[in-house]
Amino acid sequence: MTATTVTHDLVSVENVSLSFGSVRALRDVSLTLQPGEITALVGDNGAGKSTLVRCLSGIHRPDDGTVRFDGQPAHFSTPEDARNAGIETVHQNLALVEDLTVWQNLFLNREIVHGFGPLAILDKRAMKREAQRMVSTLAVNVPSVTSTVRRLSGGQRQAVSICRAAGFSSKLVIMDEPTAALGVQETERVEKLITKLREDGHAVLLISHNFAQVMRLADHVWVMRAGRCVAGRRIAQTTGEEIVALITGAQQS
């Protein structure tokens, strides 16, 4: 490691472990994310990437170890806590509600309302208008914010998820295999969105199986194998072959 980490880490995961019954999904994982960077997380299926992401986004709580966010110890017990702290996640299984509209999904649990408490009434007009703006600033290809998500293609859905994650002044956007289910053109558009997030000052944690994509987009890469984080590299100082070797275990660290 070069000694360039004068700025503080945006996220630091320290010795985190998590088991599901007898499955040890995470074993003593430590890694850091830098602000304003795209950090890639790679590893075979079942390596524990999604589980780590769920620890960061408040779905799981580590059995052991600590997560620091923005210098503070982060004890997220619900996804709400993580979102309030500024961590938005685009989950692998596309966390959108199919029968709700695009604008409803964009504002899910962040609704704009008139009035207070239990008598608050949704301000649909404001949400539609704002949704339109969110969608258009990302130049996302979505037919209409009033159409239901069910009617959208895979790429359009991914765009909506990313749009939601990028809104609400998030500091970190986590994306779990955002292009895995997409065609070539859609992948290209989503990659543009990811670089745009970095330009706009968001840090991004990108999980991907696509090494070319990782080399193209990321600033740093962490490699996971069988629940452990086995290596970290600056993208400028590594190659696709080395990453593959680290993932398979042909190269140890």
Place this chain on the structure above:
Amino acid sequence: MTATTVEAPPAPPAPARSQRLRDPAFWADWAALVGLIGLTIVFQALNSTFLSYGNVQSILVAAAILIILSIGQTFTIATGGIDLSVASVMTFAACAFGWAFTQGWALPLCMVLAVVTGLVFGAVNGALIAKGRIPDFVVTLGSLSAASGLALILADGKPTTVISPFLLKFSTRGIGLFGWTFLLAVVIAVITHVVLFNTRFGTHVLAAGGSPEAATATGISTARIKIAVYTVSGVLAGLSGILLVARIGASSPAADTTMTLNTVAAVVLGGVSLLGGRATIVGPVLGALVLTVLVNGLTLVGVSQFYQPLAVGIVVVLAALLMRFQK
């Protein structure tokens, strides 16, 4: 706003009306309304008193309880659940009312007791489902039995007469064609419609039913939503208990076995998905009217009572078949 449309594929043109009428999905969405109009035409043709002032008035009054219970049921089904205990909780709430009345409680207090009884049952249902992680079906089947049992115990198996001029007026008077009980059902329908479509809670109900994982990932507590919808259902069952006492002038622990099934039938007829995530209030209200009209009409044209459950069954299965064409 033009930036968004540059790459967008052209929106599919709105299909012509004739084409829409041939689309089974259109009929599925409006099954209840179509059924209501169809039945009205048939019964009116068979018996010209069907659409008489008096008969329409009595249909609307007779529909009130089913409408209110079906609205509660809609909320539980919207989350992908089902409340099999609504009718029993209503019966128990009615018996609680009758018990309090004979104890000399003031009428408003008796009413509050009935609603609170429903509320408690609903909240317990919801808590067991959400926190105990027991399937909705099992929990509410249990409370169906528990509530009927408690009603029998509390009333000692006997009906209690409740003589109250207020309740009598409430159940027999109204504004023109519309009895007070029906108007109450309409008010509840309007309020719950606003709740479902114009509040955060309503959106979260649909989200939790449509995709619990997605709802959870945005920070919505699906457990809280479950508890809330069963509480809504319980409160409406408690309220229906009052209407039941008002209608028959007594509280009776006799179980009404078909009522719960009719609420589910009304919800299905109303085009609400049993899988959760898609719901309206108008649909189940129309569904409840269809079932009430069916029973009223069959009686009017002189079909034996024994055929009524069969007819309801056929209508519901037909509606369910139609649902398969839903978009």
